[in-house]
Amino acid sequence: MRSPSGSVPALSAASATIFSIGIVFLGYWGLYDPTKWRVADIMVFIFALLGFACLGIVPWMATSPVSSEDNDSRIRIARHLFLAGVAGIWLAVALSVIF
Secondary structure, three states: OOOOOOHHHHHHHHHHHHHHHHHHHHHHHOOOOOOOOOHHHHHHHHHHHHHHHHHHHHHHHHHOOOOOOOOOHHHHHHHHHHHHHHHHHHHHHHHHHHO
């Protein structure tokens, strides 16, 4: 089964949008705050960093060549990476609010 047309640009644009939202969050959260980091701060940073890594790989994975036109395995992997990236960013946001 072929992927819907426009799924590659949509995944790439969505990952870039969430990536920029995450960067804004880190700037607002206080990445450059001079106080000593607590364990919760390190956890927020790790989840955000993992989310950024997943979101950064999405466009590369979605646009990488496949063996046939009907093969949508790379798009499927890109979708899972997008979901993992969004979950990582939003988990970092939730942890920063809770702690």
